[in-house]
Amino acid sequence: YEEQPISSKGIWNSVEYRSLEGFVYAITPFNFTSIAGNLPTAPALMGNTVLWKPARTSLLSSYYLQKMFEEAGLPPGVINFITGNSAEITRQVFTNPAFAGVHFTGSTPVFNSMWTAVGENLNNYNGYPRLVGETGGKDFIIAHPSADGQAVATAIIRGAFEYQGQKCSAASRIYLPESIWAEIKDGLIQEVDDIAMGDVRDFRNFMGAVIDKAAFDKITGYIDRARESEDSEIVAGGTYDGSKGYFIRPTIVLAKKPDVECMCDEIFGPVVTVYVYPDAKWSETLKLVDQTGEYALTGAVFSRDRAAVLEANRALRFAAGNYYINDKPTGAVVGQQPFGGARASRTNDQSGSKMNLVRWVSARTMKETFVPPTSYGYPFMGEE
16 A cells, blocks of 8 residues: 555545455465465455365365464455365356456466356456466476586476476476586486485475376376387386376486477476587577477576576576576575466466465555636636
8 A cells, every 4th residue: 555646736646455346266286285375365365255166186285274264363254165076166156247356276278268268258247357377387497508517407306306296387398508418417317216205204205106196197108108209218217106106206308309298298297308409509499498388487597607697588588487597497485586477377477476466456546636626617728
């Protein structure tokens, strides 16, 4: 409310920030409990009633979050926790005249289908709904020949394999100059092969299982096709076991061409693909990074040459909503790196910042005149 319009002499101009006229539908993913906490509460903080539908595979943790909200004093009926058939719930929501907005994190195809459904029902709503979504990613790391090789290797491992790569921000495609690849290849492969996996309650394990059988089948399908392709080679990992839990070893695929399947598709698992480029082709490779795929969520540039960093900043301006220099492309902190993306990755409303919150209010401008005019004539209309 500190941001108010200018008031001239005799006039008081102000802006009121109202809640949306209707309810907000919050759809949360399995992979970040904090996102499950954020998506329904951000609209609620701005005065809205929220219908919260958590992911099927995170019902229990989401339920406990709801109970914590209630214990902390959240009034009944503000955030309404609902479970059930996702398609049927969504159909009911999108045909309700009071639907005022959706706060979504999930896949690009699902969000696209929601946008289509909202468009088909547009004439039935009381107003134009707000559509806020974070969707897919195919996040990159690109290293300049001047980069610190060990820093790049660490960023690849942490960025690609933390939480089994089940992050929209996970490093998934890597562009390395020949000199850096030659420097880090053997050590990187050894480190990846040594990664401990198992029960996540044992903190000595760096990785656990992927979320469910559907994810396991999808990810292992990419691994199998990469193994069979003439255009790629598995240089680390590539094994998996679904007999007890859904465990997939962290996998590095070496791409012989920059447009192989694993360099373009979102895999959402512990698979990272490396493309090695000639040291002299830095500028051309920046264009390749920008033009590969439909996504623009996160990305990272490694270089100790400031001119190269500035060139990358310009070339990759629209390639990522969260952009990191000499750091992995994951781990955004609320208030420090507001999270967003563009293209097919997000509506770029930057969660963790004011930019997201203002999406959940409807402003009303008010002008109060202290001495109203009593004649229709204006001074310039008088005789000279």
